[in-house]
Amino acid sequence: MSNTPRGRPRSESTRVAILTAARDLLIEIGWDALSIEQIAIRAGVSKQTVYRWWRTKGDVVAEGIVEGTISFFTITVADSADIASDLKSTLSAMSTALTAPGVDPLRRALIAAAAANEEVALRQHDLLVAPVREGLKQRLARAVVSGELKPGTDVDTMVDALVGAIFHRITNARATGGDVSEGLADLILYGAATGTGPTTHSS
Known part of the structure; x- marks a missing residue:
């Protein structure tokens, strides 16, 4: 998941922007083409900002899944008498x-x-x-x-x-x-x- 933050605390708005950028890019270009640099550009931050909080693009995506930013279904199992x-x-x-x-x-x-x-x-x-x-x-x-x-x-x-x-x-x-x-x-x-x-x- 994410690294332990170094330096100043993470900005919540910046964190959300990065996770949202990762989600949007996954949809547009797929996992193989995704990169930290592209995530940073889409989120409007520097690569250093992303690397300060996550080691890899996989860490960004993993946190996005945990946070619910990156998800595609939520299913409730039906429970009747049948x-x-x-x-x-x-x-x-x-x-x-x-x-x-x-x-x-x-x-x-x-x-x-x-x-x-x-x-x-x-x-x-x-x-x-x-x-x-x-x-x-x-x-x-x-x-x-x-x-x-x-x-x-x-x-x-x-x-x-x-x-x-x-x-x-x-x-x-x-x-x-x-x-x-x-x-x-x-x-x-x-x-x-x-x-x-x-x-x-x-x-």
């Missing part, structure tokens, strides 16, 4: 947020930033992915308690399958089709096999 409806609603909200007009350049830039910078990846996961994942886990766990799902259901694996499938389709240029939330929720909840459970094969 687990199928809640999963479909939540997954659809994720898909919609991730594909909303104007989001694509920032989403692609953040994916590239996460691949190149561990701190950015950690911040993205902690602030964007983890809350949705935890919310889904808790909702599925309540469905087990209420009897909507069978006892012993592996909710962690269900969450990984649900969230992973959505992100795969959003980030994979070869994925086709529209919103798959309803079909995905049905598949995870009800499966595709015609049998009643796993079959043990003996050699």
